[in-house]
Amino acid sequence: MATEQTTTQPVAKDQDGAEANGRGRPVLSVTDERTGRSYELPITDGAIRAPDLRQIKMSEDDFGLMSYDPAFLNTASCRSAITWIDGDKGELWYRGIPIEQLCEESTYLEVAYLLIFGELPTKGQLEGWIFDITHHTYVHENIKKFVEGFRYDAHPMGILLASVGALSTFYPDAKHIKDPEERYLATIRMIAKMPTLAAFAYRHNLGLPYVYPDNDLDYPGNFLSMMFKMTELRYQPDERLSRALDVLWILHADHEQNCSTNAVRGVGSSQVDPYSAVAAGVAALYGPLHGGANEEVLRMLERIGSVANIPDFLEGVKQRKERLMGFGHRVYKNYDPRARLIKKHVDEVFEVTGRNPKLDIAVELEKRALDDEYFTSRKLYPNVDFYSGLIYEALQLPPAMFTVMFAIPRTSGWMAQWLEMVDDPEQKIARPRQIYTGGGPRDYVPMDKRG
Numbered sequence: 001m002a003t004e005q006t007t008t009q010p011v012a013k014d015q016d017g018a019e020a021n022g023r024g025r026p027v028l029s030v031t032d033e034r035t036g037r038s039y040e041l042p043i044t045d046g047a048i049r050a051p052d053l054r055q056i057k058m059s060e061d062d063f064g065l066m067s068y069d070p071a072f073l074n075t076a077s078c079r080s081a082i083t084w085i086d087g088d089k090g091e092l093w094y095r096g097i098p099i100e101q102l103c104e105e106s107t108y109l110e111v112a113y114l115l116i117f118g119e120l121p122t123k124g125q126l127e128g129w130i131f132d133i134t135h136h137t138y139v140h141e142n143i144k145k146f147v148e149g150f151r152y153d154a155h156p157m158g159i160l161l162a163s164v165g166a167l168s169t170f171y172p173d174a175k176h177i178k179d180p181e182e183r184y185l186a187t188i189r190m191i192a193k194m195p196t197l198a199a200f201a202y203r204h205n206l207g208l209p210y211v212y213p214d215n216d217l218d219y220p221g222n223f224l225s226m227m228f229k230m231t232e233l234r235y236q237p238d239e240r241l242s243r244a245l246d247v248l249w250i251l252h253a254d255h256e257q258n259c260s261t262n263a264v265r266g267v268g269s270s271q272v273d274p275y276s277a278v279a280a281g282v283a284a285l286y287g288p289l290h291g292g293a294n295e296e297v298l299r300m301l302e303r304i305g306s307v308a309n310i311p312d313f314l315e316g317v318k319q320r321k322e323r324l325m326g327f328g329h330r331v332y333k334n335y336d337p338r339a340r341l342i343k344k345h346v347d348e349v350f351e352v353t354g355r356n357p358k359l360d361i362a363v364e365l366e367k368r369a370l371d372d373e374y375f376t377s378r379k380l381y382p383n384v385d386f387y388s389g390l391i392y393e394a395l396q397l398p399p400a401m402f403t404v405m406f407a408i409p410r411t412s413g414w415m416a417q418w419l420e421m422v423d424d425p426e427q428k429i430a431r432p433r434q435i436y437t438g439g440g441p442r443d444y445v446p447m448d449k450r451g
């Protein structure tokens with residue numbers, strides 16, 4: 001088994017070339033052609049520190065050079081030992097362990113432990129962890145009333161976003177973010193209650209009574225029970241569906257500094273309580289370019305309607321009338337390994353639920369796009385969302401629930417990242433610079449003098 005090797009990021013170290021070139025500590029030498037002055041900027045872990053640029057000035061009262069990177073295309077915002085992605089090779093590791101091994105051999109809750117604590121648990125640690133999570137799945141009855149207050153057709157992701165934020169009012173001590181006990185409690189509460197809130201949001205949309213957690217079921221089985229239990233005394237989840245769901249959750253647990261994790265870290269950097277920080281993550285995930293993409297994939301497949309319409313659809317994408325949802329990724333410039341693993345489980349799920357004709361459209365769409373120069377030249381490959389929606393649909397979930405299904409497992413990643421951030425001595429409140437493009441100074445004009 002791999003151990004903590006990602007903490008020293010072997011790839012980044014090679015990039016420095018410190019030992020290889022024999023010049024000691026590597027530096028970047030730059031000359032400012034405006035002044036003719038030269039500077040040496042230290043390189044550490046394949047990066048220069050942006051604040052080092054500030055010494056590059058035109059004059060003493062010059063603010064100094066900044067870097068401009070509106071979507072963090074090439075800016076590391078933190079050091080992290082949690083997740084490693086090699087976008088070119090299509091590799092993903094959690095705490096150094098390849099995702100393929102985790103999907104094969106682990107469970108979501110064990111992976112959550114690994115993400116949070118950095119090591120696989122012993123048998124006793126895992127049992128204690130599962131016990132703690134199982135015994136925090138209930139939510140306060142007032143949260144139930146809070147969910148009931150939403151309109152019948154409220155988007156479940158909106159309900160989740162609001163109710164996770166509301167949890168901070170139920171656990172005010174969570175604001176003591178330096179207290180290890182409070183942090184642990186918030187971590188298990190968050191992982192334990194997210195499926196409960198998600199299932200309540202779903203049942204609310206259907207006008208069905210909420211189902212309370214069943215402590216005798218495992219984590220995915222209990223979720224299926226809270227979603228689908230009707231009049232039976234005890235819901236018996238299908239093992240194959242539980243396992244498929246568990247694997248999906250392993251795949252979605254963390255993904256380094258993605259949009260929602262960045263939101264959790266950014267908001268958390270103000271030292272707000274973790275429930276509020278995670279609510280920010282849920283909000284970011286809601287967007288169609290992030291977690292909302294799997295919902296959009298299903299709508300896209302519905303619109304395409306049949307395999308015969310694929311060429312026209314792809315033509316529309318190339319003419320930039322629309323996007324091929326579930327394709328492309330900021331980091332992966334190769335097949336997203338999570339998409340490959342999900343694809344393997346699609347057939348297993350369809351064995352239980354019956355085949356979905358949209359799968360044929362998806363498979364053909366993928367094949368044609370991967371044969372098309374437009375997509376290959378831009379290194380656009382299926383991402384995690386391309387197939388996950390099909391599994392969710394097979395589980396009879398409406399598209400609006402798909403992003404919620406993503407938020408449940410991403411909670412452990414958000415918490416791991418939040419915990420890492422809180423302990424990072426280099427972390428300060430996140431506050432980017434800007435390049436001001438407005439005018440001024442100019443005088444205020446009273447209303448009666450405005451043209």
Ligand code: ACO
Nearest residue numbers: 289290291293317323324325326327328329330378383385
């Ligand atoms: N369909 C068509 N063209 C695309 C797509 C797509 N899905 N994705 C990227 N492109 C094109 C862009 O138009 C651009 O072409 P150009 O250089 O000719 O202008 C080129 O590929 C590069 O794309 P960018 O938009 O610069 O890539 P970026 O890293 O900013 O965006 C993103 C990544 C947002 C994921 C994008 O690929 C996308 O919108 N995909 C569809 C939405 C989706 O599936 N999101 C889920 C991502 S995974 C996740 O969040 C869990």
